[in-house]
Amino acid sequence: MNRVRRLLLRVVAGTAVGALAGFAVAQSAPPASAAGSSAVTVSGRGEFKDMRFTVSQTSHLTSQAITVSWTGGTPTTFAGTQFNTDFVQIMQCWGDDDGTVASNPGPPRTQCQYGASPTTDRTSWPGNDYDDTRKVFYSADPTNYGQDNRYGAANPNAPGEVPFKSVDGTTVTTNTQNNPFFNRNTTNEVDFARTGADGTGTEYFEAQTANEAPHLGCGTPVKTNGVTKPRDCWLVIVPQGHLDLDGKPYTDHSQVNAGSPVSSTNWRNRVAIPLHFNPVGTNCALGAKERPTTGSELAADAMTSWQAALCPAGKVYSYTEQGEPDARGRLGNDGSSGLAFTTRALGADASSAAPPDTTTYAPVALSGAVIGFTIERRPKAGAPESVTKLAGTKVESIRLTPRLVAKLLTESYRNSPWGAVVGSTVAKKYGWARNNPAGLASDPEFIALNPEFAYLSVAETPATDTDLMTSLGHSDTAHDLWQWISTDKEARQFLAGVPDDDGMRVNPYYSTNADLNPTGAAFDPSNLDEYPKSDPWCTIPPGSGATLQQCMTDFHPYVDDMHAGALHTRRADILWKSSWDPLASPPAFKSPGPQMVGSRFVITVTDAASAARYGLQTAQLRNTAGKFVAPTTDSLTAAAKSAAGRTVAEITPAGATAKGAYPLAQLVYAAARPAKLTADARRDYAALLRYAAGTGQISGADPGRLPAGYAPLTSRLRTRALKVADTLEHYKGGSAHSGSGSSTGSGDSGTGGSTGSGSSGGTGTDGGTGTPSAGASTSPSPQASYGGGKAVQTTAAGYTPADPANPLRYAVPVGAALGAVAGAGAPFAGGGRLRLPLRMPLPGGRTVTLVPDTLPERLRKLLPPGRG
DSSP states (O other): OHHHHHHHHHHHHHHHHHHHHHHHHHHHSOOOBOOOOOOEEEEOOGGGTTOEEEESOOSSBOSEEEEEEEESOOOOEEETTEEEESEEEEEEEESSOOSSOTTSOOOOGGGEEOOOOOSSOOTTOSSOSSTTSSEEOOSSOOSOOTTGGGGTOOSTTOOEEOOEEOTTSOEEOSOGGGOSSOOTTTOOOEEEEEOOTTSOEEEEEEEOOTTTOTTTOTTOEEEETTEEEEOOEEEEEEEEOSBOTTSSBOSOTTSOOOOOTTSHHHHTTOEEEEEOBOOSSOOSOTTOOEEEEEEOGGGHHHHHHHHHHHTTTTOEEEEEEOOHHHHHHHHHHOGGGOEEEESSOTTOSTTOOOOSSOEEEEEEEEEEEEEEEEEBOOBOTTOOHHHHTTTTOBOOOOEEOHHHHHHHHTTOSTTSSTTSEETTEEOTTOGGGTTSOSSGGGOHHHHHHSGGGGGBOOOOSTTTTSSOBOBSSOOHHHHHHHHHHHTOHHHHHHHTTOOOTTOOOOOGGGOSOTTTOTTSSOOOOTTOOSOOOOOOOEEOOTTSOOSSOEEHHHHSOOBSSHHHHHHHHHHTOOOOOOEEETTSSSOEEEOOOSOOTTSOEEEEEEEHHHHHHTTOEEOEEEOTTSOEEOOOHHHHHHHHTTOBOSSSOBOOTTTOOSTTOOTTEEEEEEEEOGGGSOHHHHHHHHHHHHHHHTGGGSBSSSTTSBOTTOBOOOHHHHHHHHHHHHHHHTOOOOOTTOSOOOOOOBGGGOOOOEESTTOOOOOOSSSOOOOOOSSOOOSOOSSOOOTTHHHHHHHHTTOOTTOOOOGGGGHHHHHHHHHHHHHHHGGGGTOOSOOSSEEEEOGGGOEEEEOGGGSOHHHHTTSOTTOO
16 A cells, blocks of 8 residues: 555656646747748849849838848949939838739839938938939930820920829829928938948838828728728839930939939839738727826837737727836826836835835836947048948947946037037137047047947037937936946046046036036936936037027937937937028028938937837947847846846846846836726736736737837746736735835846735746735636736636747646656666655756645655655
C-alpha cells in the first residue's frame, strides 16, 4: 500500500512539475506579433521599366509615415542647387481607377495632392515653379499634348494648369498653388527625392487620413454595394528622367526642365499603389456610455488602437491626453474620474499626497522617451568622396550624452539666443556665449562621437541644431529626461558652471550654481518635470528688417505634445516664424515653411511610438553602464527588468544599469481608485486591463494590436495586470485605514499590484508588492467576466483568436506527461523517497519551486513527517 502511495505521489508531483516547467517555457517566449506584411513592390513603366519601387506598408494605415524606396534608377543630377534630371516625385491621391492603364490601375491626375510649393522666397528652393506645381508649359511643339490642351497648354509656350478636384467635388482650376485645401505647410507631397550614385533612393512619406487632408477623404466610411468600409486612396510615384515635356532630351542644362509630374507626358510614367486606411472617426455606437481614461501620452497610440477593437465589442473607452502629474492630481482629488495612465504612483509629486483609500496599478505599456530627428547630409566643400556621394541622404543614427542634451535644453549654444552674438559684437551679459559652439553640429564633443559631422555643413540657427523641439506642460517624460541628465557627473558639472573639455559654458540662467545664475537662485533639475525657457533674451532678429522683437519662445516655440513634435520633425517644420512680412496688416513674422530638401536638420524630444509612427530616426543615448543604446524592443525590455519602487515600480535612468538597457524607458500603469468607482465601472475597467494584457500586447498594425514603438510586456507583467484586473473588478471595499499602504519590489523579483491603505495586489514581477486588506477580495470570481464583448471574453478565458498555433501551445500538456513518466520512473533511476520542496531550472536562468502547499490536502498527508 505504501509503495502505491509513493508511486501515486511521484506521478502527481512529476505531472505538476512538468506542467509548471512547460508553462514557464511557454511564458518565456515573447508575445506573438501579428503575421503578414502589406509591403508592396512594383516595377516602373516606360523609360523607367528597370526601376523597382517598394512601399513599406499599404494597409491598416493611419496618420503616419511609410517608407518609399527604389532601385535601378539613374543618379540624380543638378543644375546648380536645383534638381535637374532623374529624381522621384511622390503624392497621395483619391478616387477610383481612371481606367487608362490596365496593368497599373490608378487615379485621375486631377485628384492628387500636389503643387503646393512656395509662392515666395524661392531663392534657395530646388525647383523652378514648373516641376513643383500643377502648371504645364511646353517649350516646343510636341506631336501630342495629351489632355493638357484642355487645361490651356494647347500651343508651345502657352501656359496651362491641371485642376485639383476635392473629394467633395469642389474643383480649383487656376492659381492652384494658393488653393483653399492644402499648402506648403500641410501638404505631404514630395517634390524632389534623390536617387543616389548606386541607383537607389529612400524617402519617408507622410500618409494622411481625412483628419489631416479632408479634401482627400482617406479612411472615411463609404458605402459601396451596400457594404460600408473606409475609403481607399493611392500613393502615386512619378519618376522624372531627362526628357522635356515634348518628349525630347533637355537642351538647357542650366535649369530644371522636367515639368510638372501631373502633366500628361510625365503622368504616362506614373506608378500607382493602393493605400488601405483604418476607419477614420469612431467605431463606437453614437450615444454609447463612455468610460473615461486620461493621462500619459505614452499610452496614446496604444489606447487609440485598443479603442478601435473594443468599441465594436461593446465597450467604449474615451481617452484624454494629460500630463502625468496633472492626471495623478486629478485622480487623487476625484477618484470617480475614472482610470489614469501614469508612470509613477499617486503622491509622487511634491504638490500632492497619495489618497488614503486603495489605488490599483496595472502595468499596460512599455515604451519611452526618445530624441527623434530628421537630418540630411550636406557635405562641406572639400569633403571626401565617401561623404559627397551621400549628399542629400538621411543620417540614420547619432550618439548623444547627457551633457550634450543638457546643452540643448539649456539654450547654451552660441546661436540659441539668436542675435546675442553677431560676429565680434556680443550683447551685454552674453559674454558666456562668445566662444561656445554655434550649435550641436559644430560641438567638438558631438563630433567626437559622430565623426561624419566634421564634413557636413549645417546652418546653425534656432531652426536647426541649437535647441530641442519640446512640448509644453508637465510630464513624467520630462522628469525622466532631467533625471538622466542629473545622474550624470559630466552633465552635473556642466550645469554647475564647469566648462566642458573644449571650454563650452552653460547658459547661466540654467546654472545650478546660484552664484552664477543671474536670477540669484540655483536652477534645480532634480525634480523638474517640464522644459523651461529661462533665458529672458529678446531682440529684433539681425538682418530681418523687422520692427518687432522676438524672444526665446519665438526662436524655440513649444509644440502641443510629443506627437506634434514628431510630426513637425517629419515635415522638417520647426515653427519658428523667422520671415518678416512688412506688407501684412499689421506687419508680422510668418513661417517660412518646412526646411529645404537635402539640408534638413530638426531634432525633438518625443515618445518611441510617435517616432516610429512618423519614421523618425532616433538617437543612441549613453546609459549608466556607459553604453550607447537605441530604443528597441530588447533595450526597453532590458530596462524594465530594473523597475523598482515602494508603491509603483519605476524604471529610472540610474537604476537601468544593464549594458543593453535604454535609459529613458518608461513603464506605464493604469491607476484606479476602486472605492470611488461603481461596480459597473470597475467591471468595465477590468475588461480594458484584461484586453491590454492579452490581445493588446500582440504587436501589429491592425486595430487592437500593440503599435510600433512599444515593447510587449513580459509574461510576468501581463500576469500582474490580470491580477490587478481581478482585484479591481471584485473589490469589496473595507476600511480605508486597514491593511498595508505600501508596496516594494524590484525588477523580475518584485510582486504587487495596488497601493494605499487597504491596498491589494498579487504576485507580479518587474514591480512592487502589495498587501491585501482585510476587506478586499483578491480572488477571481468562479467565471470570467465577459462584459467587454467577444474580444475581451476570449482574452479573459485565456486565449485569443489570433494566437498563432505554434508548438509552444503543447508545452504544458507535454511537460505534464513527461513529468508523470519521470515521477513514476524515479525509483528505477536510483531515486528513493520523493522530497519536497523540489527546485527545477527553467529557461532564462530562472527556477520554479514546487512546495508542499502546491499539492492537494489528501496528497500532502502522504508526505513523510516534517515535509508537509
